[in-house]
Amino acid sequence: MTGGYDIMIVGIGGQGTILASNILGEACLIEKRTVRGAETHGMAQRGGSVESHVRVDGKYGPLIAPGTADLLIAFDMLEALRYSHYLKDGGMMVVNRRMVIPTSVFVQKLPLPSEEEIISQLAEKDLCLIDADTVAREAGSPLSANVVMLGAASHRMPLAADSLLTAIQRLVPPNTVVINTRAFELGRAAGQTC
Amino acid sequence: MERRYLLGNEAIAHGCLESPVSFVSGYPGTPSSEVIEVLSSLPDRSYYAEWSVNEKVALENALAAAWCGVRALCTMKHVGLNVAADPLMTSAYTGVTGGLVIMSADDPFAHSSQNEQDSRMYAKFARIPCLDPATIQEAHDMIRDAFALSEELGLPVLFRPTTRICHSKGDVELGPVLQNTRKGEFHRNPRQYVVIPAHTRILHKKLNEKQPEVRKRLGELGYNQAAVKGSRAIIASGIAASYVREVIPEDISFLKVGAFPVDEDWLADFVRMHDEVLVIEELAPVLEETVRGVAGCVTVYGKKDGHAPYEGELSPAAVAGIMSSCGFTPSRTFPQVSPVPDIPPRPPILCAGCMHRPVFYAIKKVFRDGIYPSDIGCYTLGLQLGAVDTTICMGASITVGSGMVHSGEEREIVATIGDSTFLHTGIQGLMNAVYNDARMTVVILDNRITAMTGHQPNPTTGLTACGTPAAPVSLEAVCRACGVGFVETVDPYDMASLTTALKDAKERPGVKVIIAKQHCVITARRAGIRRGRYQVDPETCTGCGICIAFGCPAIERHDEKASVNELCSGCAVCAQICPAGAIRKEGAR
Numbered sequence: 001m002t003g004g005y006d007i008m009i010v011g012i013g014g015q016g017t018i019l020a021s022n023i024l025g026e027a028c029l030i031e032k033r034t035v036r037g038a039e040t041h042g043m044a045q046r047g048g049s050v051e052s053h054v055r056v057d058g059k060y061g062p063l064i065a066p067g068t069a070d071l072l073i074a075f076d077m078l079e080a081l082r083y084s085h086y087l088k089d090g091g092m093m094v095v096n097r098r099m100v101i102p103t104s105v106f107v108q109k110l111p112l113p114s115e116e117e118i119i120s121q122l123a124e125k126d127l128c129l130i131d132a133d134t135v136a137r138e139a140g141s142p143l144s145a146n147v148v149m150l151g152a153a154s155h156r157m158p159l160a161a162d163s164l165l166t167a168i169q170r171l172v173p174p175n176t177v178v179i180n181t182r183a184f185e186l187g188r189a190a191g192q193t194c
Numbered sequence: 195m196e197r198r199y200l201l202g203n204e205a206i207a208h209g210c211l212e213s214p215v216s217f218v219s220g221y222p223g224t225p226s227s228e229v230i231e232v233l234s235s236l237p238d239r240s241y242y243a244e245w246s247v248n249e250k251v252a253l254e255n256a257l258a259a260a261w262c263g264v265r266a267l268c269t270m271k272h273v274g275l276n277v278a279a280d281p282l283m284t285s286a287y288t289g290v291t292g293g294l295v296i297m298s299a300d301d302p303f304a305h306s307s308q309n310e311q312d313s314r315m316y317a318k319f320a321r322i323p324c325l326d327p328a329t330i331q332e333a334h335d336m337i338r339d340a341f342a343l344s345e346e347l348g349l350p351v352l353f354r355p356t357t358r359i360c361h362s363k364g365d366v367e368l369g370p371v372l373q374n375t376r377k378g379e380f381h382r383n384p385r386q387y388v389v390i391p392a393h394t395r396i397l398h399k400k401l402n403e404k405q406p407e408v409r410k411r412l413g414e415l416g417y418n419q420a421a422v423k424g425s426r427a428i429i430a431s432g433i434a435a436s437y438v439r440e441v442i443p444e445d446i447s448f449l450k451v452g453a454f455p456v457d458e459d460w461l462a463d464f465v466r467m468h469d470e471v472l473v474i475e476e477l478a479p480v481l482e483e484t485v486r487g488v489a490g491c492v493t494v495y496g497k498k499d500g501h502a503p504y505e506g507e508l509s510p511a512a513v514a515g516i517m518s519s520c521g522f523t524p525s526r527t528f529p530q531v532s533p534v535p536d537i538p539p540r541p542p543i544l545c546a547g548c549m550h551r552p553v554f555y556a557i558k559k560v561f562r563d564g565i566y567p568s569d570i571g572c573y574t575l576g577l578q579l580g581a582v583d584t585t586i587c588m589g590a591s592i593t594v595g596s597g598m599v600h601s602g603e604e605r606e607i608v609a610t611i612g613d614s615t616f617l618h619t620g621i622q623g624l625m626n627a628v629y630n631d632a633r634m635t636v637v638i639l640d641n642r643i644t645a646m647t648g649h650q651p652n653p654t655t656g657l658t659a660c661g662t663p664a665a666p667v668s669l670e671a672v673c674r675a676c677g678v679g680f681v682e683t684v685d686p687y688d689m690a691s692l693t694t695a696l697k698d699a700k701e702r703p704g705v706k707v708i709i710a711k712q713h714c715v716i717t718a719r720r721a722g723i724r725r726g727r728y729q730v731d732p733e734t735c736t737g738c739g740i741c742i743a744f745g746c747p748a749i750e751r752h753d754e755k756a757s758v759n760e761l762c763s764g765c766a767v768c769a770q771i772c773p774a775g776a777i778r779k780e781g782a783r
Contacts, residue, residue, distance in 0.1 A: 012540065025199035025363055035199060037363035040305075041224060041648075046572065047747055048542035060440035061433060062362035065511040067529030078537065085531040102540040103747045107578075110538040121534065 004057035005158045006064040010083045011075030012100055013040070013050050016146035019171065020073070021052035023150060026167035027159045028056055038062035047103075049079055056158060073153045075132075075146065076100055077118050084125060093125050094153040094191065096132040096145060128152060128194030135186050141176065144183035151187025152194070161188065196368045202330045202359040203228035205366045206297070209337035211236075214372040216264035216292065218243040219252040221618065222647035223271030224306040225360035226299035230269055231648065234659035240374040245650050245659040248588070248618040249274035253281045253296065260294035260350070261387065262378030265341045269297040272313050273587065277619065279316065282350070286320040287397035288386055289348040292376070293341030297353045299360050302476040302507035308570065308587060310505055312478035314454055317352040321401055323408055324352045324454040325417065328435040330364040332417070332452060338369070339415060347408055349401075356476065358433045358507065409457045417452030420464050426522060427464070430474040431481050433508075438474055440510040441517065441524040451481055462488035469493065472501070472520050476508050495520040544575045546748035547763030549686045549712035550639050554581035555744060555771065556689065557608050557637065560696040564606040567594040569620070571612035572646045573639050579745055582610070589619025596623065596632035606700065607634040613669065614644040614652040621672060628677040628705045635699045636707045638669055641714040649717055673707045680706040687712055689770040715763050725764025727780045730756045734776035741768045741777065 007024060011017045021037050028035035036058030040050040053064045066086050072093045074080030080095040087093060105112045113121070119129065130152045136145040147168055154161050165184055172180045200208070207229045210218070218241060220230045234243040242259075246252035249270040256268035270278060275298040282296065298313040317324030325340055327333035333355050344351040385393050412418070427447035430438045435450040442448055449464050465471055465488055473482040473496035482496040495501045495516075502516045514524035544551050550573040557566065558581055568574060568582040569591040576582040584594050595609040611620045616638050627634060644650040651657040653667040673681045680702050682695045692710065699706035713723070730741075737754040748761040749768060758768075758777070769777040 013542070021363070022199065025365070029197060029199050029365055033365075035363070035365050037199075038358060039361060039363070041228075041361045046542040046545060046575070047540075049540040058364075061436040061510060062358060062364070063437075063509045065509060065528045066533075067531035078540070081534050082537050082540075083533075085533045088529070101750060102538045103543055103745060104540070105538045106742050106749070106751045107745050111536070112538055 004055050004059070005071070006069045007054040007056065007071045007073065007157070008064055008069045008083060008086050009052040009054065009073045010079045011050060012079065013046055013048050015075045016143070017050050017052045017075065020146045020150055021054050022171055023147075023164065023167045024054045024056070024159070026171055027163040030163040030166055031159060033057050034059055036060070036062040049082060051083060071153060071156050073149050075149060077115065077122070078102070080122055081118055084122065087125055091125065092128065092156050093122060094128045094130060094149060094156075094194070095122060096149055097129045098133055128191060130187070130190050132187065135190055136183055139183035139186050140179035144176070144180050147172070147180045147183040148187035148190070151184040152191030154188050155191050155194070197365055198368060199363060200330065200366050201228060202333055202355060202362050204232055205330050205334040206337050206355065206360075207232035208368050208371075209334040210267055211371040212338050212369040213265055213293070213341040214240065214374045215267050215341070216241050216374045216376045216378075217256060217259035217266040218269075219246045219255045219266070220269030221246055221249045221252050221274055222644050222650040223274050223299070224647055225301060225357045226269045226271045226297060227647045227650065228360070229297065230659060231650065239660070243659050245652065247653060249278040250280060253278040253285070256294060256296075257281055257285050257290070257350070259378055260290035260292040261288070262292065262380045264292040264376045264378045265374075266292060266294050267297065268294070270299070271307065272298050272300045272311050273308060274298070275313055275316055277588065282316065283320050284389055284394075285350050286322045286401055287389060287394055290344060290350055291348070293344035294350040295337060295340040295344060295353050296350055297337075297355070300354055300356045300477065302356055305357050308585065310477055312480060313352060313354045314480045315478055317354070317454060318480065321405060322349050322352055323347065323412055324354055326354050326432040326452055326454065327359050328432055328450060328452060330359060330362060331366050333359050334366055334368070336417065336452070343411065343415070347404065347411060349404065349408070356433055405455070409455055412453040412455070413457040413460060415453055418450065418456060418460070420449040421447060422464070422467055423447045425469045427468040427471045428474060428517070428522070429471055429481065429485055432476060434474045434476050434513065437508055437510045437513045441514045441526050443523060443525040446522060454480065456481070456484055458484065458488050461485065465489050465492050470495065470520070472496065472517065472522060474502060474508065474513055474516060477504070479504070541578070542575060543578065543747055544572065544745070545715050545763075546746050546761040547715040547765040548572070549641055549710065549715070550576060551579065551744065551746060552686045552689060552692060552765075552767040553610070553637060553639060553710045554579045556692045556696055557581055557610070560693060560700060561606045561608050561635070564608045565598060565603065567591045567598070567607065567609045569611040569615045571615055571639070573610060573612055576610065588615055589623055592620055592623035592627055592636055595634045595636070596627040596630065599632040599634055600630065609634060609636045610639055611636065613638060613640040613642060613654045616669065617653055617667070621676065624673065624678065624705065624707070625676040632705060633703055634705055635696070636705065638707060638709045640669060640709050640711040642711075643714050643717050645714045645716065649714065669709050673709075678705050678707045680704075681709065682707070683709040683711055685712055686710040687765050687767055689767060715765070719763065725766070727758065727762040727764055728766060728769055728777050729758050729780050731776045731778060734774050736774045736776070738773060741772055744768060744771060
């Protein structure tokens with residue numbers, strides 16, 4: 001075993017998975033821990049499915065193997081399902097309760113599982129569903145949904161909430177620090193009930 | 195010393211600042227692009243940085259800088275090294291005075307590439323050193339050492355990170371940034387810099403004579419390390435060495451190679467201390483062939499006996515699988531899991547409001563039975579719209595088109611190529627097509643930026659890499675200078691003009707060029723351009739599906755009616771193609 005804590009962050013290009021993984025990495029530095037990460041760059045970001053691997057206390061390579069992630073943070077329910085096999089037995093999933101329908105569904109008339117079907121499949125694992133978009137609006141900006149999700153998932157991470165908050169304050173644009181601080185705290189409160 | 199959580203390419207860029215580098219050139223290509231993006235965007239630069247028009251141009255620029263005694267970095271992706279191969283091969287003969295480091299980023303699994311070639315083969319071919327980092331920290335340290343090594347040996351050094359180094363992150367220990375104080379000065383020496391046959395024969399001999407010293411110095415750098423633990427060993431290079439470290443048990447010996455060529459005596463001594471060795475590396479069996487060459491009767495496992503794959507990327511789980519297949523027990527096992535089946539795919543897609551989409555739509559309408567050679571850029575995604583029939587390498591849309599014409603293929607040929615790709619290697623193909631009288635239409639998709647790799651400026655943009663204004667090149671003038679008689683510039687958001695231009699082109703002989711010019715929707719948004727959104731009037735919508743087939747991610751279909759979602763950027767093209775007139779600007783009646 002690696003002895004580390006492996007976090008997958010998945011979503012759709014443009015939803016802020018890279019900022020979220022940077023925040024986790026910065027929090028590791030604040031706690032003087034080693035960290036490894038891998039992410040999707042380049043054209044794959046153009047509205048495609050994206051994944052970030054973050055290995056808290058990681059010492060070797062950046063990749064998390066399927067079936068071994070401790071925590072899966074998903075910014076979209078369909079993406080949560082797509083990557084759900086990365087979670088280890090007993091791992092937890094924190095999922096934003098929203099779904100962007102892939103264009104392929106409309107253009108190629110592909111069948112799409114209903115929201116209820118997806119939730120019932122996700123619920124086979126330890127699932128925490130968060131309405132991050134609503135919480136983000138409450139915090140002051142829909143763009144802070146990624147930070148809401150980190151707040152909600154923070155209960156399960158081996159990183160102190162203070163470290164995460166400091167990392168957020170260092171990394172988000174200066175004029176959004178207040179909103180993102182609130183987003184983290186509201187997200188953390190929303191994740192308390194899971 | 196400072197510790198930061200950095201992207202591999204950011205760490206590499208920082209290593210260049212610590213060297214310090216004097217001159218930086220390159221052509222964007224995933225996964226290499228961020229190095230120059232970082233270096234060109236820093237304030238108070240003590241070095242020169244440029245985006246060049248292609249990799250050959252970039253390398254020749256950097257080589258000249260190194261000839262003038264300054265430290266030069268040239269970056270590209272692996273396939274870019276094919277374009278730069280001509281100067282690369284002979285630069286090993288001429289050598290350098292200032293350090294020249296060529297970063298060629300490989301892409302195992304072809305995450306965003308047209309092939310999975312292994313740049314280490316080029317270093318072997320050219321007989322120059324190659325550094326292959328296993329971690330981000332090592333990538334950072336290596337690039338710094340590479341400049342000094344290049345100067346010491348008088349040879350260019352190839353630095354070969356892979357996607358999982360360039361686009362991975364880690365905590366990295368950084369050194370202090372130094373100010374570049376060197377200024378280039380060329381010392382005339384025709385015997386070194388003019389490679390006529392009489393000179394080059396001597397230069398080739400000198401290059402060959404340098405090889406023992408190269409091996410010795412690379413061994414001393416410390417990037418090749420061995421630890422003897424038992425009768426079995428694993429030998430690995432690059433990121434694969436990190437994967438091996440994650441799964442290797444205590445009783446198996448480990449040799450890691452980060453610098454090529456390897457000292458064969460040292461390698462042979464290690465191999466012969468064991469009964470069985472397993473070689474783990476991504477892509478080509480570069481290291482494995484060397485190991486097999488020195489192994490004698492020691493059993494060697496690897497790609498050549500079918501235990502390890504030649505293609506794709508490795509991972510700790512893949513390495514564990516290879517180990518098991520050779521009877522080596524990994525220290526960690528991995529669960530056998532499979533993804534949930536039948537989830538609709540979410541591949542990358544042209545953005546809502548992308549200028550490429552209406553061009554492909556109009557081409558397919560006007561040239562219904564046409565053949566559509568295309569090129570490398572975001573617009574390769576036109577494949578999803580059935581408007582991309584071929585893609586082979588940068589600049590090959592026009593050449594593939596003219597080749598088809600002269601093969602006797604009688605259908606209409608419409609080639610599509612982006613602005614940056616046209617400037618990269620498209621112009622020669624256009625000139626050739628005109629010269630040899632190919633009947634074809636070329637559509638230049640001119641969004642004024644190198645979009646796919648992250649919006650780097652190019653000569654059409656009006657800015658240099660460092661943000662200095664530069665007179666934008668006129669694509670119209672370039673095409674006319676190549677001898678094209680019919681050159682029309684149209685706004686691809688204006689479907690009527692676009693269609694008329696394509697129909698005009700169809701009627702004419704020879705090579706016709708249409709320049710579809712509109713800002714990339716992402717750069718337009720960043721520049722603050724806001725067009726009103728559109729919406730579908732459900733009463734008027736007949737549910738015909740034409741706008742759905744258009745494939746814009748802003749258009750959805752619910753209950754047999756179309757609707758427009760919040761991704762709409764207001765390009766208005768869907769409103770123009772809707773036969774029922776059901777799509778209108780928000781707030782319009």
